[in-house]
Amino acid sequence: MRMIQRSWKIGGIALLAYVFWTTFTVPLGPGLLEFRDRNEAASTDGITKRIETYELIGLGTHWTVQPEELQLFIRKGDQITPLPVIDVINDTHAHAALLLPDTLPSKAWDVLVNHPVDGTLSLQNGLFVDGFVVDESARLPRPQLEERTADLPHHFPFQPRIFETIRNLMLHVPMWFTMFLLMGIAFVASIRQLSQSSGGSSHFDLRAQASVQVGMVFGVLGLLTGSLWARYTWGAWWVDDPQLNGALVTVLVYAGYLILRGSVEDERLKARLAAVYNLFAFVILMILLMVLPRFTESLHPGKGGNPGFNSYDLDSSLRAVFYPAVLGWMLLGTWMYRIRLQATRLNQKLQCLNDE
């Protein structure tokens, strides 16, 4: 029994040590940043035909390895056409010629790059062509595009706009999950407190209090890590978003729970009042964070139809760190809750001894 008690605590810390190490040391996979007009023209035959040249910019790519194998395509739906790569400047920069027919089926195109090391990379709506006749019925010759997988060691997936901050996923999301767990423990403890007779002990009330106190720590950390992430990806520390505002209101509601406890002196009355308040607080938590953001427009991933780190974003390399992170943070949170509970009980016991 003692062994089990020890092992889950050690396991939690070991999981978090693994999570921190991999979070900071696993490199980000390659991706495409931009495909932009160089405002220069190249001539194919040196005399007559002048063709616009574009600069292809990657991040973490390896284009100097087998540069002749670098292939560039543009795609719109099932229409796909190759563009010639003129020159590979370095690992992340290459020049290409915009050699296209005069009539195209679309103005906006996805840019695709095929490379033996980096695999197939895409940049959605990376090219917007001007000066061409647009005819939706136009058909381009379909070249053979063989999608490749990256020949690279373990790496995190490249996500546009998120880039390296994808590592924050291992902190921000598990912290909220841990807060949910702790507030759930407090909710159950409050129900059990209320289901006791009026003269019952405050045993479950202490559990709810300790759980909310530790849950608040994780809630505040979740807000801070979220705000930091928002600053990088959305350009502001805070945006008027239902998910963000809901999270802040939830933390404030639980702060109200702790203030309420501090304002009532009678222990029995405090236990019952706090338990009733906590039931409502948990319902508000569920509505504000789990229900409401799904029915409103939101910038936050996973809400309002905005795709989050779901089945196609969360690839196996992220899962290998994300799931241990969720478990590790939850174990740490539970351990913190137990220590807080023990300390509160001890404090109560010492107060009784002093009173005697």
Add this chain to the structure above:
Amino acid sequence: MCHTLLQVNPIEGFFFGSGKSMVVGGVAVIIIVGLGLWMWRMEKRIQRLDKAATRRSNEANKNPQA
């Protein structure tokens, strides 16, 4: 725009290119292991104090006049 964003944040390239990420990862691991050890010790202390308080409480109950 993305490219500009990365150009004004050159710390990313420096952070991973120079191996500083290993240092940061190592420091983070040390902090989390340190936190675990601190919590372990604190839990032991609380349990010890709890036992002592229970013993004193029992003694006080046995000898109410004392």
